Amino acid sequence: MPEGHTIHRAARDHADVLQGKTIAAISPQGRFAAQAEQINGTVLTSTGAIGKHLFYHFSNGLTVHIHLGLGGYFVLQTQPADPPRDVVRLRMEGPTHVLDIIGPNTCELIPTHDVETLRLRYGPDLLADPPDPDRAIARIRRSRAPIAKLLMDQKVMSGIGNIYRAEILWLRRIDPMTQGCDLTEATLRALWDEMRELLKLGVELNAIVTNGERPKPGEPITERTNIFASDTCPECAGGIEKSTLAGRTLYHCPVCQTQST
Ligand SMILES: [Zn+2]
Structure with a gap:
């Protein structure tokens, strides 16, 4: 299972290549199709992490919340990317990079303002600034x-x-x-x-x-x-x-x- 540093690092790496970009979102696996539709064509405004939870915030006030769990993983490719495999829950495609999320334990679309509620449900993140x-x-x-x-x-x-x-x-x-x-x-x-x-x-x-x-x-x-x-x-x-x-x-x-x- 990834430890906290992996998720914070992923949040940073994914922001480096996708933040500020208009994202084409699809769910090749189909399980996240309706939600992907709702963020498709919006801009990824920022990413964030709380412990092992990763958040992708979009310009329409919605956030994708990911917890990889034991078997989930990310695949980040540069364009032109390979066609998605059908195990991909969510593909987020920007002009230069494509991110696939595969096998996550949690993959949900929530209003961005609900992230604060989640933050209070967990203990303080060791990497949060300021420390708490x-x-x-x-x-x-x-x-x-x-x-x-x-x-x-x-x-x-x-x-x-x-x-x-x-x-x-x-x-x-x-x-x-x-x-x-x-x-x-x-x-x-x-x-x-x-x-x-x-x-x-x-x-x-x-x-x-x-x-x-x-x-x-x-x-x-x-x-x-x-x-x-x-x-x-x-x-x-x-x-x-x-x-x-x-x-x-x-x-x-x-x-x-x-x-x-
Ligand atoms: Zn010893």
Whole structure:
């Protein structure tokens, strides 16, 4: 599943090539045909992201809301583009680029002013400007759920997926099973700040990099993590423990991650 940085990056990349352009919209698959008709021939005025939700705002006051879910993806092509495959839910065609949205979990057309309602339904986005950590921190400190579960809960905060969850808890040396209510305000603020920086870096590089390495010029940009999907802890050389929490594999180092306040 894409993590928050992927969606923010997509919002930026898609705006770079389609914003301000008149869009021809179709639904080759047919499931979004009536909605595509309503935005066809209007101008894409801007894009936006809240956590893993992506929004395309059009000049007629309508917005396409996309959540890719586990299997959805984007294909961006330059013109002339290949004819759309019949799995394409929505094709948005501008003068220079064509964007296909395939297999999304959510693809709906909503009034643009409803986006604010959606924003309040989710926890604050780690990448939002200005940052709004207070609502997330207060919610964590009221909960008896383990922090590793709370970080993945998009109602607490938006943007962290399974990889970032493992990495940020390891970087902060926090025991993933610590109850939210046991963590101090200072611990959570430091976690928020570091997580925000990691996500911003993820948007810049278009890859998850949490181990401090930077790709050298010309080097392919790939994921660089500390403990995710790894057997050995880079700090203590001990074994990484794997367990399941909230339906996803949780990785942690039982030696290094002992912080519980
Ligand atoms: Zn360790």
